[in-house]
Amino acid sequence: MAAQPTGAELGLLARPFARGGFKRMAIIVYDEECFQGRHHEFTSECWNVMDFGFESVRSLRVESGAWVGYEHPSFQGQQFVLERGEYPQCDAFGGSNAYHIERMTSFRPISCINHRESRMTIYERENYLGRKGELNDDYPSLQAMGWCHNEVGSMRIHSGAFVCYQYPGYRGYQYIMECDRHAGEYKHFREFGSHCQTPQIQSIRRIQQ
Amino acid sequence: MAAQPTGAELGLLARPFARGGFKRMAIIVYDEECFQGRHHEFTSECWNVMDFGFESVRSLRVESGAWVGYEHPSFQGQQFVLERGEYPQCDAFGGSNAYHIERMTSFRPISCINHRESRMTIYERENYLGRKGELNDDYPSLQAMGWCHNEVGSMRIHSGAFVCYQYPGYRGYQYIMECDRHAGEYKHFREFGSHCQTPQIQSIRRIQQ
Numbered sequence: 001m002a003a004q005p006t007g008a009e010l011g012l013l014a015r016p017f018a019r020g021g022f023k024r025m026a027i028i029v030y031d032e033e034c035f036q037g038r039h040h041e042f043t044s045e046c047w048n049v050m051d052f053g054f055e056s057v058r059s060l061r062v063e064s065g066a067w068v069g070y071e072h073p074s075f076q077g078q079q080f081v082l083e084r085g086e087y088p089q090c091d092a093f094g095g096s097n098a099y100h101i102e103r104m105t106s107f108r109p110i111s112c113i114n115h116r117e118s119r120m121t122i123y124e125r126e127n128y129l130g131r132k133g134e135l136n137d138d139y140p141s142l143q144a145m146g147w148c149h150n151e152v153g154s155m156r157i158h159s160g161a162f163v164c165y166q167y168p169g170y171r172g173y174q175y176i177m178e179c180d181r182h183a184g185e186y187k188h189f190r191e192f193g194s195h196c197q198t199p200q201i202q203s204i205r206r207i208q209q
Numbered sequence: 210m211a212a213q214p215t216g217a218e219l220g221l222l223a224r225p226f227a228r229g230g231f232k233r234m235a236i237i238v239y240d241e242e243c244f245q246g247r248h249h250e251f252t253s254e255c256w257n258v259m260d261f262g263f264e265s266v267r268s269l270r271v272e273s274g275a276w277v278g279y280e281h282p283s284f285q286g287q288q289f290v291l292e293r294g295e296y297p298q299c300d301a302f303g304g305s306n307a308y309h310i311e312r313m314t315s316f317r318p319i320s321c322i323n324h325r326e327s328r329m330t331i332y333e334r335e336n337y338l339g340r341k342g343e344l345n346d347d348y349p350s351l352q353a354m355g356w357c358h359n360e361v362g363s364m365r366i367h368s369g370a371f372v373c374y375q376y377p378g379y380r381g382y383q384y385i386m387e388c389d390r391h392a393g394e395y396k397h398f399r400e401f402g403s404h405c406q407t408p409q410i411q412s413i414r415r416i417q418q
Binding site: 062080081082083084085086087091092093138140141142143144150166167168169170171172202203205207208 | 271289290291292293294295296300301302347349350351352353359375376377378379380381411412414416417
């Protein structure tokens with residue numbers, strides 16, 4: 001029997017590391033479900049997909065890099081992380097269960113580092129007050145990790161990029177937090193995102209390259 | 210100024226480890242949204258919440274342990290992982306974006322170990338054939354980790370418990386896979402869950418205690 005490649009050979013145990021320098025980013029969007037109809041490949045940010053003749057995006061493929069999609073033009077409204085893979089319907093990429101949206105109008109690449117070096121601090125209250133906790137891993141339940149609240153009042157991203165979720169298990173509203181934006185400083189929940197109406201955050205994970 | 214507790218003091222850097230022996234599991238379910246109305250605390254599996262006088266579960270709190278909820282009685286239909294925290298509406302816990310469900314009728318605790326020891330193998334084709342990969346971490350995009358497919362044909366859970374998702378970023382249908390069930394053997398996608406109609410799996414993560 002022919003030898004099977006092992007997981008290690010497939011690179012599944014080894015995370016991809018930053019190679020330094022330029023890393024190509026690519027996303028292909030389609031105006032029909034299941035990768036049909038008009039399509040366009042983007043390798044950098046798109047402020048409004050309608051400028052490219054799209055009425056809406058109904059399916060997409062992330063070829064490389066991590067991206068953030070937005071409900072409205074100019075990176076406004078609900079936001080959601082898009083990692084490498086296939087999204088054959090709006091349901092596969094758009095927002096949360098709770099606040100289902102049917103469109104993605106703008107999107108941009110996320111600048112992230114080797115995710116093993118991602119690090120952030122969360123604070124109980126706004127303006128970096130109250131109890132705090134250091135995070136450098138993925139946390140499907142903050143409460144299971146010792147955080148007593150279902151809310152995070154403010155946060156600082158020291159390196160890398162994270163996505164914060166309203167509910168445990170990576171569900172609900174998403175807030176993409178980056179060291180390279182806002183100087184990594186999010187001192188009030190209104191800075192978490194233009195759609196954010198509450199400091200409720202119950203799970204957080206790193207965004208990987 | 211009083212010293213603030215550090216993240217390490219809050220236990221956020223240290224994952225909770227198995228203490229050996231009995232670990233209390235508790236989930237409280239409510240028949241109205243936002244933890245209102247009739248409620249009941251369960252510390253073990255529930256085959257049918259209607260046997261306890263509930264027409265439906267509209268909100269819930271996981272006090273401890275990890276649980277799996279099911280759409281239908283007797284652990285049938287769509288399944289979804291429930292970790293410690295607050296779920297104020299059905300939208301916060303029920304299934305995926307793509308196949309939204311409005312009810313949880315049965316649920317049971319998930320037996321998992323210290324998640325740092327969780328380990329599984331995925332195979333390209335059914336019956337453990339084709340290329341394979343070893344997993345012992347969280348993978349929001351299998352493709353970004355070197356898996357060339359958007360499908361997993363079969364899998365073996367060697368230790369612990371995992372949740373597999375249809376789409377990248379922990380979205381879509383969920384399949385809870387445990388070492389302690391089916392002897393950890395899932396040799397065809399029909400064994401992934403009673404609702405599984407396709408081998409499409411694009412993200413996988415460990416379930417923690």
